[in-house]
Amino acid sequence: METPGLIVHGEAAPFSTALRSLVNNPLYSDVRFVVGQERQEVFAHRCLLACRCNFFQRLLGSEPGPGVPSPVVLSTVPAEAFLAVLEFLYTNSAKLHRHSVLEVLTAAVEYGLEELRELCLQFVMKVLDVELVCEALQVGVAGQACRWSPCGGPGYMAPPVSTRPPSFCSQIAVSFSLGPLQERCVAFIEAHSQETLRTRGFLELSAPALLLLLRSDKLCVDEAELVLAARSWARVGAAVLERPAAEVAAPVVRELRLALLAPAELSALEEQNRREPLIPVEQIVEAWKCHALRRGDVARGAPCRRRRGTLPREHHRFLDLPFK
Numbered sequence: 348m349e350t351p352g353l354i355v356h357g358e359a360a361p362f363s364t365a366l367r368s369l370v371n372n373p374l375y376s377d378v379r380f381v382v383g384q385e386r387q388e389v390f391a392h393r394c395l396l397a398c399r400c401n402f403f404q405r406l407l408g409s410e411p412g413p414g415v416p417s418p419v420v421l422s423t424v425p426a427e428a429f430l431a432v433l434e435f436l437y438t439n440s441a442k443l444h445r446h447s448v449l450e451v452l453t454a455a456v457e458y459g460l461e462e463l464r465e466l467c468l469q470f471v472m473k474v475l476d477v478e479l480v481c482e483a484l485q486v487g488v489a490g491q492a493c494r495w496s497p498c499g500g501p502g503y504m505a506p507p508v509s510t511r512p513p514s515f516c517s518q519i520a521v522s523f524s525l526g527p528l529q530e531r532c533v534a535f536i537e538a539h540s541q542e543t544l545r546t547r548g549f550l551e552l553s554a555p556a557l558l559l560l561l562r563s564d565k566l567c568v569d570e571a572e573l574v575l576a577a578r579s580w581a582r583v584g585a586a587v588l589e590r591p592a593a594e595v596a597a598p599v600v601r602e603l604r605l606a607l608l609a610p611a612e613l614s615a616l617e618e619q620n621r622r623e624p625l626i627p628v629e630q631i632v633e634a635w636k637c638h639a640l641r642r643g644d645v646a647r648g649a650p651c652r653r654r655r656g657t658l659p660r661e662h663h664r665f666l667d668l669p670f671k
Contacts (some may be wrong), residue, residue: 407419581595605630606666
């Protein structure tokens, strides 16, 4: 009776090196991509992409016709991120960089590469800092997972890598478990609130991402600083979107807890708001009502609850909604 065969393994390193040499190599290439806004030409091998990734199997499913096939245009994925994806598909490894890892992560989500997604998440967790955290939060917020632009800006909703509608991006964000990234980013910002508010990334947050932060009780920053930061954020959005600052800020300003401000601060805010409208007048009226009635429960919602970084003021003693 013949004995069963035995699978033997050669050295993995030479095999990986050989396959890596084929990344973006025109030798034996049978498919070309034109990627990124710079329209960089990238060479690949149809059978390898198709057997490694269902996305490319569907994309490249039809047989190429006679003659030189037309390139596949992927204009919204940056060339560097796409090459990292190809490296992973060819070798099951990839070299990640801090400046581009979020773009690779977004591509991994879009292309259904769960292992690469997990590797990118682990890398982001290791290198997260105040300069990176807001952009990482953008990726972690559902509906922003397919964001490519490094300057999303307030209210920005980027198109997905492919031509799928934005609702599909939300489904991908959930199914590929980007929730932990969002939670880690929020926790980091809560602990480093003042430093984060001074970054360019904060000014470029989308409205849903900023809303998530303003709902937190654990921000280590005083409300007066948050009001100033929200105004700066809205000014940037107004310039980028060519819309009034008050319109840009409308989705988020309701989360500012104006009743925490002292009367003198509230008066100064009211005067500035007349010159540069940002906050609805009725929201300021609600804050004055808390002061007049010396009660925190008269305002709509919970605008009197103190945050971790709220500085004490004399009137806080009658606001009966303490920090949790």
